[in-house]
Each structure stands twice: as C-alpha cells, then as structure tokens.
Amino acid sequence: MRDKLIHQYFGIDLDVVSNFLKDEIKPLKAEIENLLLEIEK
Numbered sequence: 001m002r003d004k005l006i007h008q009y010f011g012i013d014l015d016v017v018s019n020f021l022k023d024e025i026k027p028l029k030a031e032i033e034n035l036l037l038e039i040e041k
Contacts, residue, residue: 005012 005017
C-alpha cells in the first residue's frame with residue numbers, strides 16, 4: 001500500500017484506499033484502543 005501511495009501519484013484508486021481505511025484501519029484502531037484500556041486497568 002505504501003509503495004502505491006508514494007510512487008503512483010496519479011494512479012491511485014481512491015476507492016481502494018477508502019475501502020482499505022474502512023475495512024482495515026478502523027477495526028485495527030478499535031482493537032488498539034481496547035488494548036490501551038486493558039493496560040490502564
């Protein structure tokens with residue numbers, strides 16, 4: 001993903017990026033937040 005974003009400035013499919021953020025990053029963020037809450041307990 002990084003290589004595509006860095007080197008293909010005009011060839012980036014924004015739908016692919018959006019789907020990646022929605023499907024991969026948001027669940028990962030939620031999991032990290034849960035882990036941080038567990039650490040604080």
